[in-house]
Amino acid sequence: MNDAGYKTLQLFSFCFSFKGRTNRLHWWFIQLFVLSPVILYYCFYIDGQTVEAWQLFLVYILFIILAIVNFSVCARRYHDINKSSFRQLLRLVPVIGSLWVMIECGFLRGSPAPNRYGNPVGFIKRDLYYRTSFTEHSHDVVFDNVENLENGK
Numbered sequence: 001m002n003d004a005g006y007k008t009l010q011l012f013s014f015c016f017s018f019k020g021r022t023n024r025l026h027w028w029f030i031q032l033f034v035l036s037p038v039i040l041y042y043c044f045y046i047d048g049q050t051v052e053a054w055q056l057f058l059v060y061i062l063f064i065i066l067a068i069v070n071f072s073v074c075a076r077r078y079h080d081i082n083k084s085s086f087r088q089l090l091r092l093v094p095v096i097g098s099l100w101v102m103i104e105c106g107f108l109r110g111s112p113a114p115n116r117y118g119n120p121v122g123f124i125k126r127d128l129y130y131r132t133s134f135t136e137h138s139h140d141v142v143f144d145n146v147e148n149l150e151n152g153k
Helices: 003-016 024-046 053-080 085-092 096-107 146-151
Strands: none
Touching (some): 003 053, 024 053, 024 096, 053 085, 053 096, 085 096
16 A cells, blocks of 8 residues: 555544544544534525535535544543543533533543553653563563553652
């Protein structure tokens, strides 16, 4: 697979994967990415231009795709703070639910150590104590004192 195909596959995986973890910066970036077409649509709608049926159909398709991307990045963000992604159902509570999801996903810090959902984004780059164990067939990172890292010791 060439480099462009690999990058496209990575982008697709980033946007539509519900597994793993993501940090606050990625979450905010996706929120801006998802909201920008919605804001543009309302700007044209308020401007008084009529929208034809095929344009409205494309807007609905785009809305569905962006909603899936938003749900997937929120799920990974909840994984980063070591909570179940089903907490997104709080959005069903009018106003307060969406505000609560925004506070949890956008402002709470993720757990610095590996949790049941995987390693944090950029974990190897962080200044934490770890030792690596490289064998001939494996390049896995073995972490010592993970409990101490989670407790902040």
